Every structure is written in structure tokens, then in C-alpha cells.
Amino acid sequence: MAILRSLIRALRPPRRTTAERLAAFPTAGLAVEKDVTIRWNDYQVPFIDAESDHDLFFALGMVHAHLRGPQIALFIHFFQGRLAEVFGPVAKRLDHALRILDYGAAVPEIERTLPDETRHCCEAFLGGINSYNERMTELPPEFGVLGLKPERHTMATLLAGSRLASTDFTWITYMSLLPRRARPGFTRLWNRTIEAGESPTPGAHAEGTPGMLEDLLVGAGRAGSNSFAVAPQRSATGAALLANDPHLGLSLPSLWLLGGLRSPSFHVAGFMIPGLPAIMLGRNPDLAWGGTNMRASSSDLYDVGDLPAEQIVTSETTIKARGWRSSRHRIRRTPFGPIINDAKALNVHGRPLALRWVGHEPSDELTAFLKAARARTPDEFRAAFAPYAVSGQNMVFADRAGNIGKIMAVRAPLRAPFPKDDPVLNAADPATHWRGFQCATELPWVVNPPAGVLASANDRPLGTDVPIGFTFGADDRIRRLYGLLRAHDKISIDNLRAIQTDTNAPDAAKVAGELAQQIEALNLPVRPDKFLRRLSRWNGDYAADAFGAAAFEALLFHLVPPLYGGKRQADLPDLLGQWSYLTTFLLRDLMAIKPAKRNKILRRAVAKAERDAARYRQWGDMHRLRIGHTLARLPLIGRAFVVEDLPVGGSRQTPMKMAHGLVNRRHAATFGQMARHISDLGDPDANWFVILGGQDAWLGSANYADQIGLWLRRQYIHMPLRRETVAAEFPHVMTLKASA
Template identity: 55%
Template sequence: MAGRNRWGQHAALLLAILAMLPGCAALLPRQTGIDRRLAALPRDGLALGGPVTIRWNDHLVPWIEAASDADLAFALGLVHGHLRGTQIALLRMVARGRLAEIAGPLATDIDHALRILDFGRAAPAIERGWPAGTRAFVGSFLAGLNHALLRGPRPPESGLLGLRREPLTTADLLAIGRLAGTDINWLAWFSLLAERGTPGFARRWQRTLEAGAGTTMPANGEQAALGALLQGLSRSGSNAVAIAPSRSASGAALLASDPHLGLSLPNLWMLVGMRSPSFHLVGMMVPGLPIVGLGRNPDVAWGGTNLRAASSDLFDVSRLPPEAFSGTEVTIRQRLWFSARRRVRLTPHGPVVTDSPVVPGRPGEAIALRWAGHEPADEVTALLRAARARSGAEFRESFSGFAVSPQNMLYADRHGTIGRVTAAVLPSRAGFPQADPVLDAQDPAATAPWRRLWDARDLPWLENPPEGVLASANEHPALWAEDPPPLGWFFSDGDRVARLRTLALARPKLTPADLATMQRDTVAPKAAALAAGLLRRLEALPGGAPEPGLLAPLRGWDGDYAEASRAALVFELLLARLVPALQPEGGGRGPETGWNFLTTFLLRDLDALPPERREAVLRRAVAEAVPAATQYRDWGEVHRLRAAHWLVNLPVLGRAFVLGTWPVGGSRETPMKSGHGLVTGPHEVTFGSMARQVSDMADPDSNWFVLFGGQDGWLGSAAFADQVPLWREGRSIRMPLHPATVAAEFPRVTVLRP
């Protein structure tokens, strides 16, 4: 028996090695220049009506010119597939709950959760409702995309991951779009479900509501993995600023936008310029989707931030009659192992999420998720209309059918109008439950809001504020809208939007360079206030503050998390010792470590302690911070920016995919967001500002974009990470609209022929 066990272990190891052999090229990818990558673009058997010209700049950014919209869509799909084919295939695997086909049984429970969430559930109804123009554009885009996926060269990592050539379907495309629209509230809810009814839950939930806490990352393995996937791929952050002509040096409106997403490579955006009879614009596209999320045409520039609205509700369906449930068994294929079967149940209030072990609930309780992303709303048509808008009013009206993820869309038009529109489909709630996030499915008052859904026509919007500045950073709607309806539970702390407004109003006239500088700002005003509060309490201790040399940098600190800041380092080292002492049940993890909790409760919790206990906590925090503060010089020495392919997450082999690490400024809620948890020493930023856009409506050529990473997803490509130096140095790539400028700055030419 022992011999057979050893043979089984050896056989498993041999199978694993054999499975990896086709992907060895990914470990030592061949260095590939721009011209070689362009030469590899598929050009035979193209389903085009006429020739299409693609101009490329030195960063492999395409500018596509086509005589018909259908040919433009085909060429866009071809470019997406060529530059980001593997990334698109992986987005499909996540959206469809097929990760176990790559990772084997380790991912089966995550796949089960993804199958329950079913990002493609509404796809058939959405497709049936498409206008003819949308249907034709998407069809041509998919034809071009699949031509590249099925006939183009195989990416180096395909063998490593066991990816097969497989065409993308319309349903896949829509599922990827809905994956990007994930409701960020899920992560907080899923981490709390099992605690409902336990001692301490009521207090924790009330603190969560008071803090208005944002996204929380669960601590346990599979739930954390699911949370990392959803947070990293969904549009959960961002800044945007619109400036009126009265405050612009050029006399025309300005717009700046920088989305916040996961910082792994390749970037979750790609840069594209395009012109056809209906479309003339530059901007950022999500790989695999035929829409421009942030961009500029001759008449309108636009960007946006996640609204962080609650586009979902949880319902307790435990007491519904059996006939209210419908179910099916799904087959989950597992790499190097047998297929698994799992149950998926549906109710009138959505899928039963607690059927997945990744979303644990209380024993005997079934919780369903009702989500606007399961409704047949139409983001594709909305964004195709927005791309063709000729005024701010037309742009705003485009979003009547836009559902997820809920967005604050900011715009600036050629006539000088600046504005913002709430782009979302939400239940018409009168309010939110205060005692429990789970609603009773048998309560008519709880289910009624889903019978009347709001969209952009019903939700707040604003144009041309008197001060000439609009800023958005995932803030509570009450900060800009008068008496807004109940939209959500959790929003950003407000630090970023306050800082952006301060910077925008500090100058009488702003230039595009000023907006680019704002995007790289590393000041958190509430950090300065919190540090000053801590310092006062330390200095009030008997005998004065301990370790005065350590605390000296905090005196007068303005909250700047610059790379060279000593104060930022000391402040964060103190926080990392104080939070676990004040909330020991959290173990230094979970929502209590979030910025909203720190700014709301840290000083209050300290002051609530008996004086002797407070003194002991403060003295111990300072004493425990001394060793790290002695070892490290400044914030940049511990706060590190890592450029790495997402294959870095592979066990054993992952470090081969790290391109470099550098010191970086910023923090959780600085305009240049570089997220992190509690800081005890060196750590790597994995979420934050990962793309930038600035446009000046005075000149169609005045548009600048940059990605953290590069345009090409091909391992070894010269354009894989060539924009990282630009991003780090505050430089960018001009994306013009005038044909003569495009010809001059995009000198490489590819002609696609039918």
C-alpha cells in the first residue's frame, strides 16, 4: 500500500510537470519588438467591407480609421484580441466561473460562488432588447476579436494555464461587462453573514454603518480570494474633475479622470483612437468590450468614479415555500482532476448565495442576492450613445439604460458645460434597514422597491456649479446633491474629494498640467488631523510624550504621504500598533482597519478607555513602533509599487513575473491612491491609481493618457510595461483627434483589407 501511495504522489507530480511544459516559454519569454508584434497581427481572411487603416505610435497604441462602423468594430475586436487575447480569455473564465479549468480543485468552491452569482444571467434578455445598431456593432466586434483569438499567434502563457483556443460569444462579452460591474457591497456583506445574531454583531454593524465603511477584504482564504478577484476587476474606485471655462487658462472646459483598480499587469484598460462615419474619439476600453469607458470626442470629454451605490439587496428566503425555488446542477471541470457537480438555486429574489461555502451563512438559513446586474439593462448601448454625444445634454441622456457598476459620470463639452450624472439602475428604496443587512423575503415592504427601478432619469444630476469646479471620488452623494434619495451604505471617507476641490479652487486659472499634478497629489487632510489628535493625547500623558524624537516629525505634518516623508512612516507605524489594541477581536484585520473606521473611531475609542488603560495602550504603541521606525528611513522605503504580471500569484513560479519594485507615495485616501492595510514594515501596493486622462476642450488634440503598465499583454513585448516610467514620472501619451496630428504622431501604418 505504501508503494502505491508513493507511486500516486510521483504520478501526480509527473502530471503537474507535464502540464507545465507547454508553458515554459512564459517563464523565459522571448523579447519582442514593436515591429515584430505588428507583423504578427492577423491580416488574412478578414470579414471587412473595405480597407481599414490602423496607425500605431511607439507605445503600440492604435488609431483606427474605417469607412464604415462595421469595419471599425471588426478592427477594434481584432486589435483587442491581438494585444490582450489571454487577458480576455481569463476575464471570460472568471465571469463564467471556470477558474478550476486553470487551477484545478483549489478553485472549485470559488467557481461555485461565481456560477451562483451568474454574471451572464441577463445576457439573453439584453441581447433581445438591443437596437439594430448595437447588435451590428457588437457582432462585428466579436467577429474581429474571434479572428484574432482563433487565428493569431499563441501567447507564451497559454500552455502554462492550459488555455484552449475558444471563440468568445455575445453572452461571454456581456458576462465580462457585468463582472466589471460587481457591487462592491458584496465583499462587506459576505464577510458579515455568518456573524449575524452572534454576540457583538449588533455593535459591529452599527459601527460599520456609522463609519460608512467601504470595501472590506475578508480574512479567510477562499473568501479573500473571491474578494480579491471581484475588487481587482470591478470599477470600485477613481477620481474625476471637471473645470468650467471661467476657471480654465485656455478659456474652455477641462476634464481629468484617473480610475482605481488592481495594479497587476496587463492593465485593465487599453488606449485606442478611432474614426468612422458615426464614431470619432480617443479613450480607454476594457479588453474584450466594444465600448469606451473614459474618453473624448470632438464635442465631449468624460470620465467617472464608482458611485458605490447598493445595486443589490440580500433576502432571507429560508421560509419561502419549496415551489419558490428552482435549481440545477452545474458541472465544474477541474484541471488534472475529475469534474465536480454543484447545486445552484434561484428564487424570485435572486440566487441563493449561501449555497456556496465561500459565502457562509447561519445554519439552516438561505440568503438570496437580488442585483441590478441581473436585470436586462443595457450598458453597451448607453456607452455607444455616449461616445457619439455632441453636447453635455446628449451625453447625460445616454445613460437612461445604464445599470452597473453604478457610476458618477463627469463630462465637459465644447460649449463650456460641465456636469455629472448618476448612471445606475437602483431599487426605489425609502431607506435602509439599520439592524441587519438582510431583508425578509416575505415582507412586502422589503420587496416593493424592486418593482419600481430608478435609472439616470430619476437620480441626481448637476450642471455648471457656480464655483466652476466638479470633483468626484466615490464620496457620499449628500456632499454634492441636495437631499439625495437613499443610494447606498458605504462610500469613500471624503478625504480625496475634499483635497481635489481644495487644489482646484486654489488657482484662479487651471491648465491641463495643473490637473495632471493634482492626479499625483499625495496629501490626506484627515491623516494630518488624526496625527495631530494622537500627538495631543501622547503629550498629555504624565511626564509628556514618550520617545519625543520618534514623534517629532508628526508636529505640523500636513498629511503628505510623499515618498520621502518620515512623518507618514511614523504615523502608519503607530496606527498599526493602536488598532489591534483597541479592537483585539479583529486581530488587526477586517473593516476596523479601514480609513473610514480610523477617522471615525480611533480617537473616540482611545478617549473611551479608562485613563490607566489609555496610557498603557499609547505607551506600548510608541514602544512597539520604535524598532521599525529605527530600521526604515521614510514612507517610500516601506511603501512599494510593484510591477508584475498577474502570474505572480502562481505558487513557486510567481516571482519570475515581477518586473520591478519602487518606492511610491500616496496612501488609502490620497488623490494618487495607493492602497494598503496596517503597516508594520515593507509592503506592496496592489490597488490604486492605474490610469490617467486629461483633456482640454479648447483643442481636439489636447488629450493625454497613460497606463500603469503598457498597451500590449504579450509577455516579452516591448510595449508590455513601457508606460510604467511615464506613469511614475508624471508623463503621458498625447491622443489627438486631428487627422494630420494623428498621422505625425502615429507613424507606423497597417492596412487591413477584405
């Protein structure tokens, strides 16, 4: 009965104004040394002003608990492999896989070696979270639905949470490929994976059949993104400029939380991950930074079938499930990492395979970001990332002195080149073993390129012989970014906003034009002239009102499966629907087959695509932004948690990414650009941010999804750093009082 009442409350939450939500924030009798001022703007974005670093991080912990308490609780369940306690027995396999992958494996050693300064910041932050949870007079609506309750946050859960964003992107490749490893043609598929250089991403699955584990793992990592910097000689303001837009899962609450911080050691504004005490992307008075996932391969797979029995340690773990009985599951570990065959969710069969991951060894990402937030020069910024390991990031920066640059924030294993024919290495062969690592201060970096502009879009890093990875983003997005940057002699803030919302994919127009030529050569009995005009005249723009994009996508949907021997997309490896694969191989493979078969495939694809495209005049009629709470995944009642279902532009590799797989009907983008940031280093107040969603995770809050309109209108929230500007623009003021 209690669950039913909670469900009704969650489905119809009472409306809470910003003032009402802030009134629920406890302000008295707190473990702060002196009074702390928190100013809030109308979007419930905080700016914390404290007289000590301890008080700053204590207040920050309270802010995180206030705005994102349920999300933090779910994160803890995720990285501890306890999702079945929330979602029931359906999540048991997922929990077993997460416990085998073991995000917290290195936590004891990380905690033991944590620098004192970082430890003190973390302890204060934990004190703030726990203090807020102890003083809550009303639990968030979804707590009852999901069976959650506030749990005491510890250093162990915080440090394990710092690995939440450390997922290795190549895991998704392995999950997609390993079930096919025993089938004919696997060697060709693996070599083409390396050549195409891209992995499946959330939103690439056929609608209605999402890969839950894959989506969760990539959604937990900083999987995509664009970042670009402009030197003063190319800037319309005369100062260096920095822009960044992360690409992650499109759901509520967002994986980003926006805020500003000021104390004796910190003066910074930017995006944080809920539950972690660090600005990941942002700006201090001297330096601004953004990042894109490097797609570094921080893992290797090893065949450990011939290891001596004493090198395999077996244990059991108990998984509890909501509304169901507990069960015990086997976990086996080797010197090369856990054996992943035991996780049924990973669908790995045959000889035992171990996963060696850099993240199973101690590193210190929190200290790296805390130091980066205080960096004043390129050298200080680079040095900050010396203890950083996973997930690999291309960190782009710009500073007040006019420098721009990019570093490789990663701990890269020193190893042999990635193997051909098979991703699995032989554990018995010493040549396959790692021989140490290189970190950010040992890997190449770029400072002040002659062109005066610098961009990153998950593209392949250059300038190093260390094997970094094999799943980099398609080149067309980085080429498009550089083309847009070089189109202006002097680049303005408005130009940066336009680049962040650009929906053009030139390579798509090229593929569409060549397919149109092939179709015209068929001399079909009934010529699809209207369809051909849409295809051949399309310029590659995936704007919501674009006329040709739906025709092109419908054609791909009906062309790709028969070309590769499947009746539908689900019959094919996920890789074959990825954009890099299509641009690398589609036309080549189409022209390689016999003309009679090629013409037959094209005729049938055109006939079906023409019917589909006729139903969708504009791209936005087919391509939707359907954004809602995580509870929108639930059967039957999920639709009640959808906030918006709107036409949206963008595609797989447009600068404004809105990813999808092979589609021929109305579908939702579930992975893409979900936040934006721009800073002008000539003015400490010239910083603008926006989240595709809202700050407050409380269902019914006025700030639950109030930034969606800003995002759609290409508007931003102003985040100044000067104290007087903050006072003028953040009108809701509260004071946290120390206990007597």
C-alpha cells in the same frame, strides 16, 4: 512536459519589439467591406480609421485579440465560473460562488432586446476577435502555463463580459460582515458600517492573506477613481477641462486598453475594457468624460427561510478542474435571487439568504457607452445612460461649448431606507420589496456649478431621496480635490497633472497630531522624542520620501487591534482597518476607555511602533509599488513575474490612491490609481492618457510594461483626434485588406 516547456517559455519569454509584434497581426483576407487603416504609435496604441462602422468594430475586435487575447480568455473563464479549469481544484469554491452570483443571468433577455445598431457593432467586434484567433500562428506564452486556448467568442460571452465591470460594491461589505452576524456585537458593527460608510478594498487585507474572491470582484468593478472638470472661466486655456484617474487592481495586464477610433459614426479616443467594444472613459471632438464608482447599493439580502418550497428552484452545476476530477454543486434560486449560503467561499451560515441584484435583470450598458461616445451636448450625454444599470457610476463631463456637469448613471431600486441593526431583510414583509427603479434621466444631475469646478471621488451623492448606497468613499479625498482646484484662480493642464499625483491626506495629519498629544501626556519613563517629532511634525503627506508617514502607520498598526480587542489585524473585521472607520471612531473610542487602560494601550503601541518606524526612514521604504503579471500570485515561481518593486507615494485616501491596510513593515499597494486621463476641450488634439503598465499583454513584448516609467514621471501619451496629427504621431501603419 508541454506545461514545463510553456512555463520555461513564460519565465524567460523572448524579447519582441513593437515592429515584431505588429508583424504578427494578420492583415489579408479579412471580412471587411473596404480597406481599414490602423496607425500605431511606439507604445503600440492604435488609431483605427475605417470607412464603415462595421469595419471599425471588426478591426477593433482584432486589436483587442492581438493585444489582450489571454486576458479576454481569463475574463470569460471568470464570469462563467470556470477558473478551476485554469488554476485547478483550489478555485472550485470560487467557481461555485461565481456561478451562484451568475453574471450572465440576464444575458438571454439582453440579447433579445439589443438595439440593431448595438447588435451590428457587437457582431462585427466578435467577428474581428474570432478572425484574429483563427489566424494566430503562435499562442501567447501564458496560454500553455494556464492551459488556455482561444475559444470562439459569442454574443452571450460578450454580453456576460459587459457585466464584468458591474460588480456591486456592497457585496464586499456583505462578505466581510455576514460571517460575524451570529456573534455578539454585530448590531453595533453594522450600524458603524453605515455611519463610516466604507467597505474593505483590495490592498486592505494583511499582506500574504488576500481575500481572493473580494479582490477579484472589486478588481472587476470600477471600484474607485477621481474625476474633475473645470469650466472655461476657471481654466487657464479658456476652455473646459476634464481629468479622470481610475483606481483599480495594480497588476498586469492592466484592466484598461487605450485606443482611438474613427468611422462615419464614431470619432473618439480613450480607455476600453479588453473584450468590450466601447470607450468607457474618453473624448470625442465635442465632449470628454470620466467616471467614478458611485458605490451604489444595487443589491439587497433577503431571508428566504420561510418561502414556500415551490418558490425555490434547485439545480446542479458541474465544475471541471484542471488536473482533477469534476464535481457537482447545488444552486438554488428564488424570486429574490440566488441563495448565497450554498457558496462555501462566501462563508454564510444560518438561515438561507438570497441576493437580489439589479444586474440579474436586463439592462444595456454597452448601448449606453456607444451613445455616450457620440454625445455632443450635456442632454445627449445624460440621455445616453437611460438604459444603464450597473455598476452605478458618477459620470463627469465637459464639452466644447464650455459646459461641465455630473450625472448619476445607475438604475436605483425604489425601496425603504437601509435598515438599522441588520442588513438582512425579511422576504415575507412587502415593505422590504423593491417598487421599481429610477434611472439616469430621472435622478438629479449637476450642470455648470457656480464655483466653476466640479469633482467626484466616490463621495455620497446629494440631492435625491432614493436610497443610493451606504459604502461611499471617505470625505477627505473629495475635500482635498476641491481644495486643490480652488487654490488656483486659473487652472492649467500642469495643475491637473499635479492634482492627479497629489499624495497629501490632511485628515491623517490631524489624527497623527492628536495621537502625538496623547502620547506626550503619558510622561513615559523613556520619552520617544525622535518618534514623536516624526509624528507631530508630519503634515499628512504620503510622498515616497515623506519622513513621518511610516511612523504614523506603524502606530496605527499596533494601536488598532488592542483597542478593539484583538491581538492582530486578522482578529478584527476588515472594516476596522478602513480609513473612514479610523477617522470616524478611532480617537472617539480611544478617549472613551478608562485612562489606565488607554495609557497601557498607548505605551505598548508606541514602544512597538518606535522600533518598526526606525527601520523605515521614508514612506517609500515601507510602501512599495510591486507590479507584475497575474501569474505573480503563483507560489514559488510568482516572483519571476514581478516587473517592478519600487518606492511609491500615496495611501488609502490620497488623490493619488495607493491603498493598503494596517501596515508596519514593507508591503505592496495592490489597489490604486492605475491610469490617468486629461483633456482640454478647446483643442481636439489636447488629450493625454497613461496606463500603469502597458498596452500589450504578450510576455516579452517591448510594450508589456513600458508606460510604468511615464506614470512614475507624471508623463502621458498624446492622443490627438485630428487625422493629420494622428498621421504624424502614429508612424506604424498597417492596412487590413478585404477578402477577394
